[in-house]
Amino acid sequence: xxxxxxxxxxxxxxxxxxxxxxxxxxxxxxxxxxxxxxxxxxxxxxxxxxxxxxxxxxxxxxxxxxxxxxxxxxxxxxxxxxxxxxxxxxxxxxxxxxxxxxxxxxxxxxxxxxxxxxxxxxxxxxxxxxxxxxxxxxxxxxxxxxxxxxxxxxxxxxxxxxxxxxxxxxxxxxxxxxxxxxxxxxxxxxxxxxxxxxxxxxxxxxxxxxxxxxxxxxxxxxxxxxxxxxxxxxxxxxxxxxxxxxxxxxxxxxxxxxxxxxxxxxxxxxxxxxxxxxxxxxxxxxxxxxxxxxxxxxxxxxxxxxxxxxxxxxxxxxxxxxxxxxxxxxxxxxxxxxxxxxxxxxxxxxxxxxxxxxxxxxxxxxxxxxxxxxxxxxxxxxxxxxxxxxxxxxxxxxxxxxxxx
Amino acid sequence: xxxxxxxxxxxxxxxxxxxxxxxxxxxxxxxxxxxxxxxxxxxxxxxxxxxxxxxxxxxxxxxxxxxxxxxxxxxxxxxxxxxxxxxxxxxxxxxxxxxxxxxxxxxxxxxxxxxxxxxxxxxxxxxxxxxxxxxxxxxxxxxxxxxxxxxxxxxxxxxxxxxxxxxxxxxxxxxxxxxxxxxxxxxxxxxxxxxxxxxxxxxxxxxxxxxxxxxxxxxxxxxxxxxxxxxxxxxxxxxxxxxxxxxxxxxxxxxxxxxxxxxxxxxxxxxxxxxxxxxxxxxxxxxxxxxxxxxxxxxxxxxxxxxxxxxxxxxxxxxxxxxxxxxxxxxxxxxxxxxxxxxxxxxxxxxxxxxxxxxxxxxxxxxxxxxxxxxxxxxxxxxxxxxxxxxxxxxxxxxxxxxxx
Numbered sequence: 001x002x003x004x005x006x007x008x009x010x011x012x013x014x015x016x017x018x019x020x021x022x023x024x025x026x027x028x029x030x031x032x033x034x035x036x037x038x039x040x041x042x043x044x045x046x047x048x049x050x051x052x053x054x055x056x057x058x059x060x061x062x063x064x065x066x067x068x069x070x071x072x073x074x075x076x077x078x079x080x081x082x083x084x085x086x087x088x089x090x091x092x093x094x095x096x097x098x099x100x101x102x103x104x105x106x107x108x109x110x111x112x113x114x115x116x117x118x119x120x121x122x123x124x125x126x127x128x129x130x131x132x133x134x135x136x137x138x139x140x141x142x143x144x145x146x147x148x149x150x151x152x153x154x155x156x157x158x159x160x161x162x163x164x165x166x167x168x169x170x171x172x173x174x175x176x177x178x179x180x181x182x183x184x185x186x187x188x189x190x191x192x193x194x195x196x197x198x199x200x201x202x203x204x205x206x207x208x209x210x211x212x213x214x215x216x217x218x219x220x221x222x223x224x225x226x227x228x229x230x231x232x233x234x235x236x237x238x239x240x241x242x243x244x245x246x247x248x249x250x251x252x253x254x255x256x257x258x259x260x261x262x263x264x265x266x267x268x269x270x271x272x273x274x275x276x277x278x279x280x281x282x283x284x285x286x287x288x289x290x291x292x293x294x295x296x297x298x299x300x301x302x303x304x305x306x307x308x309x310x311x312x313x314x315x316x317x318x319x320x321x322x323x324x325x326x327x328x329x330x331x332x333x334x335x336x337x338x339x340x341x342x343x344x345x346x347x348x349x350x351x352x353x354x355x356x357x358x359x360x361x362x363x364x365x366x367x368x369x370x371x372x373x374x375x376x377x378x379x380x381x382x383x384x385x386x387x388x389x390x391x392x393x394x395x396x397x398x399x400x401x402x403x404x405x
Numbered sequence: 406x407x408x409x410x411x412x413x414x415x416x417x418x419x420x421x422x423x424x425x426x427x428x429x430x431x432x433x434x435x436x437x438x439x440x441x442x443x444x445x446x447x448x449x450x451x452x453x454x455x456x457x458x459x460x461x462x463x464x465x466x467x468x469x470x471x472x473x474x475x476x477x478x479x480x481x482x483x484x485x486x487x488x489x490x491x492x493x494x495x496x497x498x499x500x501x502x503x504x505x506x507x508x509x510x511x512x513x514x515x516x517x518x519x520x521x522x523x524x525x526x527x528x529x530x531x532x533x534x535x536x537x538x539x540x541x542x543x544x545x546x547x548x549x550x551x552x553x554x555x556x557x558x559x560x561x562x563x564x565x566x567x568x569x570x571x572x573x574x575x576x577x578x579x580x581x582x583x584x585x586x587x588x589x590x591x592x593x594x595x596x597x598x599x600x601x602x603x604x605x606x607x608x609x610x611x612x613x614x615x616x617x618x619x620x621x622x623x624x625x626x627x628x629x630x631x632x633x634x635x636x637x638x639x640x641x642x643x644x645x646x647x648x649x650x651x652x653x654x655x656x657x658x659x660x661x662x663x664x665x666x667x668x669x670x671x672x673x674x675x676x677x678x679x680x681x682x683x684x685x686x687x688x689x690x691x692x693x694x695x696x697x698x699x700x701x702x703x704x705x706x707x708x709x710x711x712x713x714x715x716x717x718x719x720x721x722x723x724x725x726x727x728x729x730x731x732x733x734x735x736x737x738x739x740x741x742x743x744x745x746x747x748x749x750x751x752x753x754x755x756x757x758x759x760x761x762x763x764x765x766x767x768x769x770x771x772x773x774x775x776x777x778x779x780x781x782x783x784x785x786x787x788x789x790x791x792x793x794x795x796x797x798x799x800x801x802x803x804x805x806x807x808x809x810x
Contacts, residue, residue, distance in 0.1 A: 001598050003697050007466035010692060014682055016445045017453055026446055026675055037442040037679055040421045041431055041615075043765045048422055061412035075617060076481045076642060077674035083642045111641040193406050204675055210446075212480060212617050212677025234639060236516040237481060237488045267770070269482035270431055270609055272617025272680070274442055277419055287415060292408050326407075360448045365672070 019354075022390055023362035023376055024154045024182065024335055026204035026211050029278070030380040033209050036281040037274045044270055053247065056276055059283035060215045062291065063184060063207075064199060066191035069256065070240070071217040072247040073279055075272050078181040078202030080238065081214035083111055085177045085198040087235035088218075088226050089146050092116040097144040099130050103155035103365045104179060108148045115234060120144070126367040127317055127337075129160045129329040132168065139172040145225075146175045152183025155365045157318050157337035157374065159187065161329030166195025175222055181205060184215070185286060186298040186334035186378055188326040197222040203275065206298070206334055208379030209282040213275035220256035227253035242268045282379075299324075301382040302333035305375065308391035312398065312405040315339050317372055334382070337364070337372040344403055346373055352397035359393055424759075427795055428767035428781055429559045429587065429740055431609035431616050434683070435785040438614050441686040442679045449675055458652065461681055464688035465620045467696065468589060468612075469604060471596035474661065475645070476622040477652040478684055480677050483586040483607030485643065486619035488516055490582050490603040492640035493623075493631050494551050497521040502549040504535050508560035508770045509584060513553045520639060525549070531772040532722055532742075534565045534734040537573065544577040550630075551580045557588025560770045562723050562742035562779065564592065566734030571600025580627055586610060589620070590691060591703040591739035591783055593731040602627040608680065611703070611739055613784030614687040618680035625661035632658035647673045687784075704728075706787040707738035710780070713796035717803065717810040720744045722777055739787070742769070742777040749808055751778055757802035764798055 021027050029037075042049045060071045074081040086108065090096055094117040098109040101124040112119045120142045124130065130149065139147065147169055151160050162178075169176040177198040180189055184199075186206030191199050200216040203209035218226075218240065226233070226240050233239040244251055245266040250259045286294055303323075309316060317337040320330030340346040346363050350373070353359040364372040377387065398405050426432050434442075447454045465476045479486040491513065495501055499522040503514040506529040517524045525547045529535065535554065544552065552574055556565050567583075574581040582603040585594055589604075591611030596604050605621040608614035623631070623645065631638070631645050638644040649656055650671040655664045691699055708728075714721060722742040725735030745751040751768055755778070758764040769777040782792065803810050 002595065003593070004470055005467075006472070007463055008692050008696075009460060009463045009467065011460050011464075011689065014441060014444055014457065014685065015453075016447055016457075016682075017451075018445050019447050019451070021446060021448060023448055026448065026678065029443075029446055034443045036419060038434075038439045039419055040423050041426060041434055042421055042424050043426060043428055043431065043767070045767070046422075046424070046765070048420075052419065052421075055414060055416050058412055058414045059416075062410075062414065065409055067411070076485065077677070079674040080481065080642045083640070086641075107641075114637055114639050114641060188408070190407065190409075202675065210677065210679045211675040212680055232519055234519050235488070236491075236512075236519060237485045238642075269484040270607065270616040272482070272615065272677075273431065274615045274679075275617055275677070277421075280419065284416065287413050291413075360451070362448070362450070 018358055020359045020386065022381060022386065023360045024374045025202065025376060025378065027208055027376060027378040027381045029210060030208040030282065030285060032285065033278045033281045036277045037210060039277045041273055044267065049273065050265065052276060052280060056280045056283065057247065059280060059287065060217065063215060063283055063286060064191040064217045065189065066217050068217045068219055069248060069251045070223050070244060072243060073276060074214045074216050074238065075269065076214060077211060078200065078214045081200035081216045082108060082179060083235065084216055084238040084240065085200060086111045086115055087238050088233050088240045089175055089177065089198060089222060090115040090117040091229055091231055093118065094146065095142055095144040096120065096146045097122055097138050097142050099149040101128050101156065102126055102150060102153035102158065104153055105150040108179065112148065127156050127158060129158050132164045135165055136168055139168060139174060144174050146177060148177045150179040151189065152180055152187060152332045152334060154182040154335055155368060157332050157335050159330055159332040161327055162194045163327035170195060175225060182335045183332060185294065186382065187332065188295050191217060203279050203282065206378045207282040210275055210278050213272060213279050223253040223256065237269065298377065298382045299333050301377040301384065301387055302336065304384055304387045305336060305377060308387060309338060312391065312395055314341065334376060334378050336375045337368065338375060340371055340373060341403060344401055346370060348401055349397045352400060353393055357393040359390060423763055425764045425791065427786060427791065428765045429779045430607065430781060430783065432613055432781060432783040432786045434615060435613040435687065435690060437690065438683045438686045441682040442615060444682045446678055449672065454678065455670065457681060457685060461685045461688065462652065464685060464692065465622065468620060468688055468691060469596040469622045470594065471622050473622045473624055474653060474656045475628050475649060477648060478681060479619045479621050479643065480674065481619060482616060483605065483619045486605035486621045487513060487584060488640065489621055489643040489645065490605060491516045491520055492643050493638050493645045494580060494582065494603060494627060495520040495522040496634055496636055498523065499551065500547055500549040501525065501551045502527055502543050502547050504554040506533050506561065507531055507555060507558035507563065509558060510555040513584065532561050532563060534563050537569045540570055541573055544573060544579060549579050551582060553582045555584040556594065557585060557592060557737045557739060559587040559740055560773060562737050562740050564735055564737040566732055567599045568732035575600060580630060587740050588737060590699065591787065592737065593700050596622060608684050608687065611783045612687040614683050615680055618677060618684050628658040628661065642674065703738050703782065703787045706782040706789065706792055707741065709789055709792045710741060710782060713792060714743060717796065717800055719746065739781060739783050741780045742773065743780060745776060745778060746808060749806055751775060753806055754802045757805060758798055762798045764795060
């Protein structure tokens with residue numbers, strides 16, 4: 001009985017290796033973003049903190065390319081932002097269609113079935129995406145109130161074409177939820193132009209920020225649906241109503257109007273201030289460089305990498321690649337899946353890169369396990385120098401493993 | 406159509422004031438903890454990261470004073486850890502009793518009712534706590550499978566007596582869930598000795614760590630209940646089964662046994678590495694000082710503060726105070742509610758402290774709004790110097806507002 005020293009682990013200081021993170025995320029933090037993590041802590045009711053919050057929200061609107069007033073960071077991983085959409089937008093009995101062609105689109109489905117809707121999975125093989133006719137058929141057949149899809153599928157390296165989907169959803173009185181975790185801030189995405197109603201990303205990929213904070217935006221159509229719910233959101237931590245009372249109490253969910261003067265902010269949970277400081281800095285970096293330039297840099301790095309793969313006689317899994325058409329489906333510039341050549345053990349190459357160069361790339365998940373490498377050129381890391389280094393290191397690794405390239 | 410600069414906010418660098426945070430949390434980060442936030446990022450499958458995870462889990466066992474194998478950090482605020490307990494431990498139809506005598510015990514209730522159990526709120530006035538007979542009656546009357554209570558109530562400054570509750574719950578085949586957010590790492594708490602089945606805290610209070618990461622532990626009785634669920638956990642992000650497959654895949658939920666060799670860890674979400682580095686450092690600091698010494702330091706700071714309040718003719722709201730009895734209910738050493746004297750506007754005093762000294766204390770929530778100040782002497786901040794400074798600043802503020810002290 002009483003105080004015990006049984007688990008009093010005496011350990012050394014934190015000894016972490018320096019890695020170049022060229023996998024599917026996290027990517028390396030930009031030095032300025034990293035530094036901001038240790039800015040001085042203030043309380044969650046501090047006026048100075050409110051200013052940081054407001055700025056971060058406005059900067060996220062730039063990131064999402066949206067006018068949505070309800071644009072806030074979720075205090076958790078990208079998966080928590082995903083669940084924020086699912087928990088708030090699905091009511092018991094609602095018809096929902098989940099378009100699934102990869103690990104993360106399936107995750108949305110796995111999550112959605114826990115919220116007591118009538119969830120239909122419309123599935124295609126990994127590495128493919130959905131065309132407009134398929135989506136139209138799904139909307140007509142299942143009459144969903146919510147359609148979910150992944151724009152940049154981290155598991156397959158596919159970019160889903162967004163052309164016409166939003167319009168179609170509106171015609172069918174359906175909300176459109178889009179996962180942009182592996183893409184936003186790296187690949188052109190226009191939340192409003194594409195009529196997306198619920199969208200989110202993670203801080204740790206194309207934003208070069210820390211994991212644990214995840215931008216999310218809801219259209220007024222989405223918040224109206226939330227305001228009209230007959231049942232409480234089956235998740236307290238991620239309840240948009242309660243989050244809104246802290247982040248933007250001036251926003252009327254029901255009609256999208258702005259209440260003036262702003263009502264008092266109501267405490268919900270202690271937000272991760274350090275992560276929000278850093279997220280803000282990530283977004284300031286986007287403003288400084290210009291989102292359009294950032295997109296071009298990612299595209300350029302991707303094309304440099306594609307060219308180098310060819311030289312190494314390696315092939316990206318996704319064949320369709322477009323130089324500029326924002327709305328076409330195909331290869332995702334920020335994350336490339338590369339086929340592991342026959343006779344090569346993918347893990348050996350990954351180990352070689354890590355041991356000899358401190359470079360992390362990742363293997364495949366699910367259907368792609370053992371078959372692909374996943375290479376991310378995201379955020380700060382998406383530059384020509386890293387591409388050259390990775391290609392040279394890859395060549396070394398492949399040669400050491402008996403592959404002729 | 407296309408790229409828009411409408412929300413391209415041009416802003417200055419982050420300009421944050423330096424605060425001494427003596428409210429109910431967050432408290433100031435210990436400098437070493439703060440520094441660890443910006444340690445180098447590694448991937449979530451990196452062997453070096455796994456080592457950090459394992460060490461952090463073992464250090465948390467020391468913090469909780471538990472042998473529980475399932476002891477992990479939740480990637481979110483303390484409220485997310487609260488919801489992890491509620492979501493995993495309540496199945497539809499389960500009888501649950503929530504003991505409520507403050508804002509956070511009521512939050513557990515508000516959350517629990519979203520999970521389709523039969524939830525009974527047993528309520529007492531703010532500022533009180535429950536005696537064993539009241540708890541016995543509740544168990545006998547409602548036959549709950551889960552009893553929830555708050556050990557250190559941040560809204561009232563009450564410490565709930567833990568004497569005999571765990572034993573009583575076991576006799577009634579009921580799981581015991583305890584919130585220690587405002588107390589753990591500051592006030593003696595013995596998870597195993599007190600037979601607690603589910604327990605959590607936040608990183609940002611007595612641990613002097615960052616908000617956004619929250620230690621949680623489940624007893625084998627709790628994981629057995631989770632393993633026996635007939636319905637999936639109605640929350641994907643906080644599903645203990647999935648979290649366990651990443652954090653401790655060697656742990657068998659059903660019988661508490663350890664599977665050897667350890668199965669591969671299965672990815673669930675990108676964990677907030679920076680926060681985990683910092684949490685680990687917070688816990689290393691506890692080991693260095695010794696948890697027993699840390700508890701004493703908090704108690705000493707509290708008693709110094711009580712004495713100073715007397716000199717200022719101010720009164721803590723909670724009258725019962727015990728010098729050493731770990732198991733008695735009464736005043737919470739880490740968080741003191743102070744009655745605002747008649748004729749004084751509490752907000753003016755708070756503003757004076759903030760403007761003139763950069764000291765943050767907080768006002769009351771709910772039933773205590775406008776009636777109390779909340780003063781936290783938590784973690785690194787719980788020392789004699791801060792007490793002296795706060796008392797002197799308070800005297801200045803009160804005098805400036807016409808109060809004779």
